[in-house]
Amino acid sequence: MARKSPEIxxxxxxxxxxxxxxxxxxxxxxDVDTGITRRLPPPVEDPEQDIDVKxxxxxxxxxxxxxRLMVNGKPADIRNLKNLAIDFxxxxxxxxxxxxxxxxxxxxxxxELMTSKGIIxxxxxxxxxxxxxxxxQNELASAFNEMKDQLSLDLFGIKYTQLVDENRIKGIxxxxxxxxxxxxxxxxxxx
Amino acid sequence: MRFKTKKGxxxxxxxxxxxxxxxxxLLFFFMVTTTMREVTYKVKMKLPEATEVQxxxxxxxxxxxxxxxxxxxxxxxxxxxIQLNDQFANVDDIAEFVQIERQNRPESDxxxxxxSLKVDSDTRMGxxxxxxxxxxxxxxxxxxxxxxxxxxxx
Numbered sequence: 001m002a003r004k005s006p007e008i009x010x011x012x013x014x015x016x017x018x019x020x021x022x023x024x025x026x027x028x029x030x031d032v033d034t035g036i037t038r039r040l041p042p043p044v045e046d047p048e049q050d051i052d053v054k055x056x057x058x059x060x061x062x063x064x065x066x067x068r069l070m071v072n073g074k075p076a077d078i079r080n081l082k083n084l085a086i087d088f089x090x091x092x093x094x095x096x097x098x099x100x101x102x103x104x105x106x107x108x109x110x111x112e113l114m115t116s117k118g119i120i121x122x123x124x125x126x127x128x129x130x131x132x133x134x135x136x137q138n139e140l141a142s143a144f145n146e147m148k149d150q151l152s153l154d155l156f157g158i159k160y161t162q163l164v165d166e167n168r169i170k171g172i173x174x175x176x177x178x179x180x181x182x183x184x185x186x187x188x189x190x191x
Numbered sequence: 192m193r194f195k196t197k198k199g200x201x202x203x204x205x206x207x208x209x210x211x212x213x214x215x216x217l218l219f220f221f222m223v224t225t226t227m228r229e230v231t232y233k234v235k236m237k238l239p240e241a242t243e244v245q246x247x248x249x250x251x252x253x254x255x256x257x258x259x260x261x262x263x264x265x266x267x268x269x270x271x272x273i274q275l276n277d278q279f280a281n282v283d284d285i286a287e288f289v290q291i292e293r294q295n296r297p298e299s300d301x302x303x304x305x306x307s308l309k310v311d312s313d314t315r316m317g318x319x320x321x322x323x324x325x326x327x328x329x330x331x332x333x334x335x336x337x338x339x340x341x342x343x344x345x
Contacts, residue, residue, distance in 0.1 A: 010208070010211065011207075013210075013211035014207065014210040014211045014214055016211075017211050017214035017215050017218055018214055020218050021214055021217055021218045021221065024218060024221045024222055024225065025221060027227060028221065028222075028225035028226055028227055029225060029226060029227075032246060032247075033246070033247040033250070033253070033307060033335075033337060034244040034245065034246055034247065034337070034338065034339065034340050035241075035244055035245070035247060035307060035308075035335040035336050035337040035338050036241055036243060036244060036245070036335065036336045036338060037245055037247075037305070037333070037334070037335045037336075038334055038335075038336065039332055039333060039334075040323060040326060040327050040331075040332045040333075040334055041327070041332075042327065042330075042332065043327045043328055124316050124320075125316065126315060126316055126317030126320060127315050127316070127317065128315065128316040129312070129313060129314070129315060129316070130239060130310050130311065130312055130313070130314040130315070130316060130319060131239045131312035131313065133316055133319070134239040134240075134241055134312070134336055134338055135239070135241075137241075137336065138241040138242060138243050138338075141241075141243040142242060142243045145243055
């Protein structure tokens with residue numbers, strides 16, 4: 001005999017679901033982690049052995065404990081830092097005031113491009129505030145991003161951030177390497 | 192023929208049988224879009240702002256170091272402290288922390304571990320430099336200075 005089975009009371013289903021919902025609302029976070037990604041250099045084994053870099057190839061950025069900036073021995077403003085960095089890293093062939101340039105064959109793009117041998121050397125004091133340090137890192141990162149954008153516009157007519165082709169992204173990255181070197185920590189003082 | 196008058200008749204209850212479905216939908220939405228809180232913060236952090244931020248991908252391969260003044264300043268003072276997992280730590284503990292984090296990941300992913308530094312913006316660089324030196328010594332080279340996205344100034 002086919003008897004009709006009694007229906008399950010689903011009235012409390014909503015309550016259970018609400019309870020779960022509230023649990024997830026409380027225990028989870030929605031914020032996406034963002035930040036500036038950098039790669040630390042491996043530890044130096046022999047501190048005596050320094051790599052020689054020509055004076056003209058280095059842009060020295062110093063930040064003292066008062067959060068003041070000095071670029072190549074001259075006081076500078078954080079607002080100018082980006083332009084200084086772009087100017088420094090730009091290709092100036094046969095100009096002894098700017099870094100050397102060398103032609104580099106980029107496999108991904110299948111063409112030869114001039115690249116700068118410039119390095120930006122960043123040095124900060126132990127008393128520098130973290131906020132200032134991030135500001136400086138941010139300005140330098142934005143300088144490199146702008147150069148990548150520029151090169152991408154010249155080559156493909158679209159911005160670097162809009163590139164989809166993996167090869168093109170890799171190519172631009174090797175044509176404009178992010179060359180920021182951080183000095184071994186030492187006190188540079190400043191009052 | 193007489194029309195029925197509605198007078199005196201109770202209004203029908205709203206049908207709530209689809210309510211659980213709606214709530215479950217909301218629940219799944221939140222389960223998918225959010226992540227679990229990893230630790231309770233013992234230090235206060237006001238992250239610095241930056242324009243050139245990148246998203247941190249693969250959250251399972253990120254280990255966090257928190258730096259800032261303690262939340263409970265009456266108990267722990269107001270000096271900048273380091274927090275690893277759920278407790279305060281010293282700079283010397285970082286090497287061990289990196290080792291443990293590395294052992295917790297599958298061997299193929301160990302090279303991809305990123306250390307995210309969540310540092311209060313008023314912190315002095317001295318302690319951050321110490322942490323960076325310690326990370327370099329332990330071979331955790333990929334780091335991320337956690338900062339909030341700020342729209343580019345015009």
